[in-house]
Amino acid sequence: MAYRWETPASVWLEDEHSGQFELLASEGLGRIDRHAQARGRLPDVARLLGASLPTSCDCAPVYPEGFAFCPNCGRPLDRMTAHSTPADWWGPHSDLFLPRHVPHGLPVTSVPLADSLEQRQSVPHVGRFDVAMRVPPNAHCVFAAAGYGFPVQRLLALAFTRGVLQYWDPMAQLWHVMAPEGADDDLVFTESGYAWLPAFHPQRGEVAIVPTACGLRRLWVNPVNESFRTEPVLEGRIVAAPGQMRSHIACLYQDGQGVWLWSARSDDSERQGYDCGDVPAAGWTQPFGYDGRLFWLHEQGQLVWRPGEAPRFMPWPQGWQPRLSFGGPTQSRDGRLWHIGHDGLAYSFLELGADRPQREPIDGARLGFANLLYRRGHPVVDEPWSGEQVEDQQEDESLVQPLLRGFNSDRSQPSGLVLRFHKYTGRAEDALADRVIARTTIEWIGRRNVILDEVARLSRPLECVPFVYDSILWLHHPDWNQIRGWRLEELS
Structure with a gap:
């Protein structure tokens, strides 16, 4: 008994x-x-x-x-009573606490990283990571750190190209691969850039709305069983990851009649569908939102949607091709969004969301997003097409790739986490591909520049994934045998 x-x-x-x-x-x-x-x-x-x-x-x-x-x-x-938990992390693309004048959906975070990181020894001192974590068994993944309705924060790593959900047990210091509870609980998604819509007031075990090969699903986890399940939100082949504009969510999906934009309110009411016409059925970036509109970018053009209106697909000007791997849109001082591209002869910035877009020529590639821009090793601090600010001539032989911008309303110039490729004089496109970079430093650029760590023989830098969990800034790359972390004491 x-x-x-x-x-x-x-x-x-x-x-x-x-x-x-x-x-x-x-x-x-x-x-x-x-x-x-x-x-x-x-x-x-x-x-x-x-x-x-x-x-x-x-x-x-x-x-x-x-x-x-x-x-x-x-x-x-x-x-085991609940204690105060750090801020949730769903990737910088899902930070809804940013003000409206900052584009949502780009690698920009409101987590106050600078106040802590800038207390470290500044350049030329080369630092080392404070702590390390095991790499998930399926290393190509995105991370989320939240409570999911539980009294403590836990870390999930979703390998979306394989449909594998992994759970970090901080007590045992182990990753657990969570098993699907049903045959329909498939999390594979490879059609576009990845994005999920977190549940900000979750029930117990509720994680997010996630795109899958067969539709949008609501994801639930059972950490006791080390399992997960999903519930259908939208049936159909998802063409592009979902995005959120205030109280509306939207995504692109395909049926037998073509590509449609599906939208609903966050409470799943007022569902609507819009015919997108003859638009590509794969290859879109993850969406970003600005000025009341959602944007999806593609090699062929941009899709722009404002809640309550029909979406518009605007092809790029003849001969102009975007450089989607360079980072993302950036802003001019008058608030307009711009994206970098090439017309076969030279680079230029093209205005986004305009019927007759303005074009601004530039004299070389610029990497970055949301005003965190670099030309070679020097920051661009005025308009996106302005000349770079040269503070050290030796940095002409380096190339900086921004990873994460830290938003702070008290700062006139952006700060953020970057990779600096030393003694690199090749094309930016080659550095972001499979070329092996002999020496790379991980740096925080702000009021004080700090070298956090050094990496030998880095390739495919676009696969670096920063995230914040347990008051620590982590940086993950699938080739590394451990995830590097730097404590954020100010957040404790």
């Missing part, structure tokens, strides 16, 4: 002979597999559920939520 204990969120069974507690059910988690409650997973499970752990007794390895003393020996227990 087993005694049944009911807490506000869970149901536990206590074996009358052994005194061991077994989790039977918990809100939002669905079926609980008793074999999943291995002793090595209990410290993490207890923190997730807010359960209690023993401190000095061996009567049971875990106790239901709210237990302050062992019912067998009376010794005190460690109650």
